[in-house]
Amino acid sequence: xxxxxxxxxxxxxxxxxxxxxxxxxxxxxxxxxxxxxxxxxxxxxxxxxxxxxxxxxxxxxxxxxxxxxxxxxxxxxxxxxxxxxxxxxxxxxxxxxxxxxxxxxxxxxxxxxxxxxxxxxxxxxxxxxxxxxxxxxxxxxxxxxxxxxxxxxxxxxxxxxxxxxxxxxxxxxxxxxxxxxxxxxxxxxxxxxxxxxxxxxxxxxxxxxxxxxxxxxxxxxxxxxxxxxxxxxxxxxxxxxxxxxxxxxxxxxxxxxxxxx
Amino acid sequence: xxxxxxxxxxxxxxxxxxxxxxxxxxxxxxxxxxxxxxxxxxxxxxxxxxxxxxxxxxxxxxxxxxxxxxxxxxxxxxxxxxxxxxxxxxxxxxxxxxxxxxxxxxxxxxxxxxxxxxxxxxxxxxxxxxxxxxxxxxxxxxxxxxxxxxxxxxxxxxxxx
Numbered sequence: 001x002x003x004x005x006x007x008x009x010x011x012x013x014x015x016x017x018x019x020x021x022x023x024x025x026x027x028x029x030x031x032x033x034x035x036x037x038x039x040x041x042x043x044x045x046x047x048x049x050x051x052x053x054x055x056x057x058x059x060x061x062x063x064x065x066x067x068x069x070x071x072x073x074x075x076x077x078x079x080x081x082x083x084x085x086x087x088x089x090x091x092x093x094x095x096x097x098x099x100x101x102x103x104x105x106x107x108x109x110x111x112x113x114x115x116x117x118x119x120x121x122x123x124x125x126x127x128x129x130x131x132x133x134x135x136x137x138x139x140x141x142x143x144x145x146x147x148x149x150x151x152x153x154x155x156x157x158x159x160x161x162x163x164x165x166x167x168x169x170x171x172x173x174x175x176x177x178x179x180x181x182x183x184x185x186x187x188x189x190x191x192x193x194x195x196x197x198x199x200x201x202x203x204x205x206x207x208x209x210x211x212x213x214x215x216x217x218x219x220x221x222x223x224x225x226x227x228x229x230x231x232x233x234x235x236x237x238x239x240x241x242x243x244x245x246x247x248x249x250x251x252x253x254x255x256x257x258x259x260x261x
Numbered sequence: 262x263x264x265x266x267x268x269x270x271x272x273x274x275x276x277x278x279x280x281x282x283x284x285x286x287x288x289x290x291x292x293x294x295x296x297x298x299x300x301x302x303x304x305x306x307x308x309x310x311x312x313x314x315x316x317x318x319x320x321x322x323x324x325x326x327x328x329x330x331x332x333x334x335x336x337x338x339x340x341x342x343x344x345x346x347x348x349x350x351x352x353x354x355x356x357x358x359x360x361x362x363x364x365x366x367x368x369x370x371x372x373x374x375x376x377x378x379x380x381x382x383x384x385x386x387x388x389x390x391x392x393x394x395x396x397x398x399x400x401x402x403x404x405x406x407x408x409x410x411x412x413x414x415x416x417x418x419x420x421x422x
Contacts, residue, residue, distance in 0.1 A: 006263075006280035006326045027324075034322050035303055037281075047280060049327055076316075097393025098374065099307065102316045103323060177305070179392065 001037040008049040012056060012158055016133050018048045019154040026050055026156055028108025029074060031100050050107065056158055066129075067164055071107030071157040078106060087168035087260070091122045091186070094172055096179050107157035113205060115146040115235070116180040118172060120206035123160060125168070125186030125197030131159040146205040165190045167220075169260035171252040173200075175239050182239055183248040185209075187256040193217040196253055201245045203233050212253050220261055222254040265329045269294065270338025278325040284318075285309045287325035288335060296336040296366050300395070307394035310367040310374075311335045317374035319393070336366035339373070349373055349411040356416070358407035360398035367394050372408045381412050384419050 009015045019026055025044035027033055029051070036042045050056060056072035059081035067085045069078055079093030079101065095101055095109075095118050109119040110130060123130065123139045130137045132155045142150045151157070168188040175182040181200035188195045194216040196209040215224045228250035234242035265287060266275040276291035288294045288311070297320055300308035304322040311320045312334040339347050346354065349369055359365045368391070375382055375390040382390070387405045396404060410416045 001281050004280045006324065008327065008329075027327075030324065030327070031304060031322055034283075034324070038302065047324075049324075051327065097307070098390055099310055099317050099319045099371065099393050100304065100322075102318050 001034075001040065002043045004044055005046040006049070007046065008052045010052050010054070012053055012133055012156060015048055015050055015053060015156055016154065018046070019156070021046050024048055024154070026111070026154075028072060028105035028111070029100075029103035030108075031096065031104040032108065032112050032114065050105070050156065056107070062161055065164060066161045068159055068161050069106050070159055071131075072105050073107075075101035075104050075106070075109075085162055085164045085168075087165075087170055087186075087188070088122050088126070088162055091118050091170040091172075094118065094170075100179075106160055110142075110160065111149065111151060111157055113143060113147055113149050114180070115202070115205040116175070116178075116182070116184075116200040117206075118170070118181060118184055118199065121181075121184050121186040121197045121199035122170060123162070123197075124206050124208060125170075125188045125195050126162045126165065127188075127190070127195055128163070129161040130157055131161065132157055140208075143206050146203065148205070163190065167260040169256040171256040171259070173248050173252060183245050183252055185249060185252040185256050187216070187253060187260055189216070189220055189260065194220060198249050201234050201249050203235055209249065209253065212250075216257060220257065222258045222261075225250055225254045225257060263326065265325045267292075267328060267330075268332040270334055280324070280326060282325040283321055284311070284313070284323045284325050284328050284333075285320040287328075288320060288333070291325075294335055294337055298363055298366050300363065300367075305393075305395065306364065307367040307371060307391075308364050310370040310394065312370060312374065315377075317371055334370070336369055339369060349376070349408070352407040352411035353404070356403050356407040356410055358399065358404045359396075364394060364396045364398075368396065368404055372404075372411070375408070376412055381414060382409070384409065 024046040027049045050072045056070040062068045075092040082089040165188040170186045172181045172184040184199040186197045196212045199206045231242040231246040234245045236242040262277040265278045298308040300306035309321040
């Protein structure tokens, strides 16, 4: 990889200041950014590590009953610490492998918005709030397509707030080499309706499957899951065709509902 | 270049690193500790696993500067000073948990990480924990067996020979 200047600030304010430079990049756990830089697909002139910022670490309960996770909290820490939201803890505990979970962070995953990552499904499926150094962004407004989010240049995810549902489950059909989701479906049942978020399947990145949400809000059972969505716009690659992924969306939604109910 | 200081296997060590210097590169090329292997360099294979402040990480996917000030454990620190293998290493030898040995440093460090938090893992738990460690020789059976034996469990009935 190309060389760069390295900074490891200890406060969010210092990190924001360090990221004001042109071509500076925030570094979470580095489990995606460093491989990307090795391939020279990214070449920031400055890398600002967020792992030394204690105020961005940890899992706690918000006043409104939501689970609040600091942006620099690792997947391993969420898996171990988010017992108030078991489906989310299970999602974090299924990302990558143990060594990857020891470094990768929720903020890093959401900022990258890989179309096959797990956390975007958890955040969108939970209707989470992405809190940055500047503002609060609803998950419905945050995800804007493959590797694209509402974040501005230099904006840092400091915390993510997940409302805790009555029941939830995440089903990942794993691509065994990368351990990313070939397709993943997150189902969460709230008092005001059911949310279904799909990762890995669409050219548009993570998205909600509204037809399933409507059907499941009326009848929360696996039998109520509609027929598979159309294959138009689904990802097709050597791991699976668009039709295969569309089929998996319905299968995994049923499994998630069965496991949650 | 900046100086990076680590406590490696209990000994204070330091050297110069660039921003882009990976922890694996720093250990191997700057400190000359080549027991940590780099297999894929894409965080898939796990040959480079070391412990940083007690946590198993892939050292090819962490910057040396991120580890500045940390305590790092590598495969070189596992055996006793006189070369006597530790329990896990001895179990790998006893149960033929390696053939070419290239992946073994990472296997041992990942297994040590597992046994620290789960002293008596089931076979399924061992296999799950090794998801990020790839061995192209053994088919894993004897690696799993060695780790279970090192945890003090009877392995006469598990995994294929």
